[in-house]
Amino acid sequence: MNKLQVGIFDLTDCEGCELQILNLKDKLLKLAEIVDIPIWRLAKTPTDFGPFDIALIEGTPMSKDDIKLAKKIREKSKIVVAVGACAHLGGIPAAVDEKKRDKFLKEVYGENYKSTSVAAKPLSAHIHVNHFIHGCPIDLDEAERVIVDILMDKNPIPPSHPVCLECKERENPCLFLKNEPCQGPITEGGCKAVCPSNGLRCWGCQGPVKNANFGAMGKNLKRIGYKDQTENIMGAFTKPSGGVIPTDTTK
Ligand code: SF4
Ligand code: SF4
Ligand code: SF4
Numbered sequence: 001m002n003k004l005q006v007g008i009f010d011l012t013d014c015e016g017c018e019l020q021i022l023n024l025k026d027k028l029l030k031l032a033e034i035v036d037i038p039i040w041r042l043a044k045t046p047t048d049f050g051p052f053d054i055a056l057i058e059g060t061p062m063s064k065d066d067i068k069l070a071k072k073i074r075e076k077s078k079i080v081v082a083v084g085a086c087a088h089l090g091g092i093p094a095a096v097d098e099k100k101r102d103k104f105l106k107e108v109y110g111e112n113y114k115s116t117s118v119a120a121k122p123l124s125a126h127i128h129v130n131h132f133i134h135g136c137p138i139d140l141d142e143a144e145r146v147i148v149d150i151l152m153d154k155n156p157i158p159p160s161h162p163v164c165l166e167c168k169e170r171e172n173p174c175l176f177l178k179n180e181p182c183q184g185p186i187t188e189g190g191c192k193a194v195c196p197s198n199g200l201r202c203w204g205c206q207g208p209v210k211n212a213n214f215g216a217m218g219k220n221l222k223r224i225g226y227k228d229q230t231e232n233i234m235g236a237f238t239k240p241s242g243g244v245i246p247t248d249t250t251k
Pocket of ligand 3: 163191193195202204206
């Protein structure tokens, strides 16, 4: 039997999502009967660059080299999967106001620093993406579900409920009752509400849930005293620079 060729790639990122994939190690070893991974910079010396049946791409394309690599991977791959919030939404780099990026770079690296970065946008702003694994980092069970669906030639359907549902299932007291902000109502579930379950607010890393009511969230943030911070809070993961909203083809 010919094994499926899977490539795992990273652009600009923290590699946290790839580490999550590595955490699937026992399951990955079982998959070795049907899957070959000729290229995975984090885990092995590369052998061949395609063609790939499936390419998993982590990270934000935010340099000319990143974009060139993403296009090359797309050309060589039947299915491209954006892995994690960096690839899905543009991630933390996309939360920066592009007009201020040069100023921040000079402040951090000095006046003479010549940056090669471009505006941070989701992967889908540069190439066609077939499927997405959401989150920062990705949830292991969600990653396994999506990968298995793709291997079985099924269309992985993302959760259609908000983080709040998973939060209430865990009987957490709602942060809004303490006048603390939380993006759970407008954020897609699938992460087991890990942040509010540990007393932390949801920042929306899974991306917006279908039919998210941003207007109501804005009003509630103002009501509890975050009037001047609504854009920053709500845009932490959903304000890709250039106004690009990722097209999730699985929805
Ligand atoms: S989505 Fe989060 S964990 Fe994954 S690579 Fe980006 S910053 Fe790291
Ligand atoms: S804490 Fe956040 S996720 Fe939990 S119920 Fe309240 S708003 Fe929803
Ligand atoms: S609770 Fe919110 S910020 Fe935390 S992992 Fe889930 S979606 Fe991401």
